Amino acid sequence: MGCTNHDDQKLQFDSLVVQGVPARKNEYGSIMPPIFLSSTYRFEDIDNQGPYEYVRTQNPTRQKAENLIATLEGAKFAFGFSSGMAALTTVFEAFNPGDHIISSANIYGGTYRYFTDFFPKKKIDCDFYYDLNQLKASDFKPNTKAVFLESPANPTLRVVDIARIAKLAHDHGAILIVDNTFMTSYLQKPLQLGADVVAYSATKYYGGHADLCAGFIVTDRQDLAEQFQDYQNTLGATISPFDSYTLIRGTKTLSLRLDRQMENVKAVTEALQTQEGVAKVYFPGSFSEEEAAIQAKQARGNGAVLSFEVTPDVDLKAFFNNLQMIDLAVSLGGVESLVCRPATMTHEPYPRNDLEKIGVGDNMVRFSVGIENKNDIIHDVTQALTSSLKRRASKVV
């Protein structure tokens, strides 16, 4: 089996991220685990193979990374992939022609592209809901196999009541799949809220340094785990030994980084709320009091991504150009602050109409707040906004 939890559960989360791959279990007691690059392993004889056979099937470094992610989640099984999309599409491989899936309409653009491009080819029917909190029993069909959601969602930070949706799904014989990339197991544990499968882009907060591409699927269900292990080996988009190592290293500071990032994001949010040129700031719970209460109930923090809309008198191109420290780039969750324009970058796969319906306009900026000094972050973003105000520019002319 992919991996099982081990005996470290008594440690607190911020100890587990550091000690979750115990040095005392490493070869030669090395404090950091070795990277096993060998693609294949010798058989003792024709009837006896050792614990490892071939890198795609399993690898000692990957196994440690998978154990670590399962341990942090408090889950029985975790499976490592070469990207978040590889993890997600391996989960979706479980669906067959004739199946019906319910999804939140506000999800990562790549996942949306998979649902709208690949599901029709596979004759899988997918219904999108703009507000999954309104989902009701009559929305389920006899062939509904799963509900998929992100909470908070990329990039609007809309929040969905995971426990409520899990119960609804189970009442109708469907599973709940949660993409927990924005929260990580540090801030939110969807399995404990009733979800059946949790998926991650580990390229983001787990890696944390914008230098690896990886994804994970986590579950407590033996039947799903067996299926995922088979798919992982058969489809083959597994996390490499090197990325497994980088993942283990990056994860050691996950809670430390997120604590600092959340402190920073709070200060940045406050600064943007009174900043000229900012029309609206989005964060988990900003949509409604109901969503704020759900977020407070199901997560132990808001994470470190916010989005904001600029007013029509801000020249957005100038804003991005005027940033002195923060870079314009896709992705999030690294130590460095990054901004992007979802409408033309991460959410470009959405047709215009659908983007508008989920509330993502050309004037929205997604902001992944890093661990830099919060005053430097605030100074950079506010100076770039102020110097991009069109009327200011016209005064200069």
Ligand SMILES: Cc1ncc(COP(=O)(O)O)c(C=O)c1O
């Ligand atoms: C919420 C979410 N899920 C999944 C993915 C896909 O992950 P990856 O880029 O590692 O394939 C992303 C990427 O941005 C994401 O933001």
